[in-house]
Amino acid sequence: MSTLLTDEDLAERYGQLVTLDQLTRWFGQSARAVRARLRANGVRTIEIGDQEFVQVAVLEAMLGLENQTVLAGQVMAQRHRAWLVTHPDGRRKTVAELQADVAREAVARRAAIARS
Amino acid sequence: MSSSRPCLIDTNVFIWIRDRDLDPFKYVGSADLAISDTIATELQGPLPADHPIVLANWALARRMGGQVVDDTDVETGRLAEEIEARYQRHDPPPDDPADALIAAAAIRSGRVLITRNWKDFHYVAGLEFVDARVPAAEDLLVNVGIQRGNLDSPCCRRARRP
Numbered sequence: 001m002s003t004l005l006t007d008e009d010l011a012e013r014y015g016q017l018v019t020l021d022q023l024t025r026w027f028g029q030s031a032r033a034v035r036a037r038l039r040a041n042g043v044r045t046i047e048i049g050d051q052e053f054v055q056v057a058v059l060e061a062m063l064g065l066e067n068q069t070v071l072a073g074q075v076m077a078q079r080h081r082a083w084l085v086t087h088p089d090g091r092r093k094t095v096a097e098l099q100a101d102v103a104r105e106a107v108a109r110r111a112a113i114a115r116s
Numbered sequence: 117m118s119s120s121r122p123c124l125i126d127t128n129v130f131i132w133i134r135d136r137d138l139d140p141f142k143y144v145g146s147a148d149l150a151i152s153d154t155i156a157t158e159l160q161g162p163l164p165a166d167h168p169i170v171l172a173n174w175a176l177a178r179r180m181g182g183q184v185v186d187d188t189d190v191e192t193g194r195l196a197e198e199i200e201a202r203y204q205r206h207d208p209p210p211d212d213p214a215d216a217l218i219a220a221a222a223i224r225s226g227r228v229l230i231t232r233n234w235k236d237f238h239y240v241a242g243l244e245f246v247d248a249r250v251p252a253a254e255d256l257l258v259n260v261g262i263q264r265g266n267l268d269s270p271c272c273r274r275a276r277r278p
Contacts, residue, residue, distance in 0.1 A: 012235075016249075069135050070135045073131045073135040077158075080158050080159070081212075084158045084161070085212055092213070093213055094213060095193055095213045095216055095217060096197075097213075098154070099187070099193050101157070103153070106153045106184075106188055108165070109153070109156045109174075110156075110184050114182055116171065
């Protein structure tokens with residue numbers, strides 16, 4: 001088994017990156033202005049070749065862009081997935097067991113969607 | 117521009133659309149959207165049927181056209197089990213029956229799976245999917261593009277060969 005990290009592994013481990021060029025287009029400001037604002041807020045850019053990168057999570061924290069609703073939704077989704085695929089005793093469900101659980105309330109859920 | 121390409125909206129993308137108050141048709145770029153019974157079950161989770169989040173989920177599902185793909189049948193179950201068995205040499209191997217059922221439902225219904233969970237779907241042959249983690253304001257089908265599941269895709273240098 002290879003121990004090399006893929007680009008997907010890297011993004012998962014270190015967070016997604018955005019280039020300074022993308023930020024300047026988004027803000028409609030010069031690269032100099034965006035770089036100055038980042039530095040003033042203590043945000044490090046990563047320089048590689050002729051590109052500068054910023055971690056998206058760091059940028060969001062700096063700008064106060066974290067969406068609390070979104071974060072709460074993600075946490076709830078993780079809880080629901082664990083509930084969906086795991087028996088109360090912690091065993092992972094088989095496909096057949098999961099299908100049986102899903103089928104139990106499927107008609108009621110479809111009806112609820114139809115009348116909402 | 118919306119196409120009529122049928123799509124299956126994975127739970128994580130459904131939540132993404134809901135919490136960002138996006139127009140699902142514009143965001144995906146298709147006029148034919150659906151969830152599956154497994155996805156609906158996951159969306160409700162252990163919450164009571166009258167919980168505000170559950171009601172918000174069903175309202176969005178209804179706004180998306182109200183289509184629910186039945187993935188509780190024998191054939192879909194069999195395909196999901198095949199998917200779990202066939203990719204045991206992938207590293208990491210599939211270990212989530214819900215992902216297997218969602219992939220099987222997308223394949224059997226001929227729908228493109230719109231998902232943020234590339235990791236657990238990218239190697240499933242016969243599956244067409246869109247990696248919704250790629251930033252795009254709208255029309256994922258065109259702006260991000262449809263990928264086909266393939267064990268030889270770049271990550272799969274980690275696949276254990278038999």
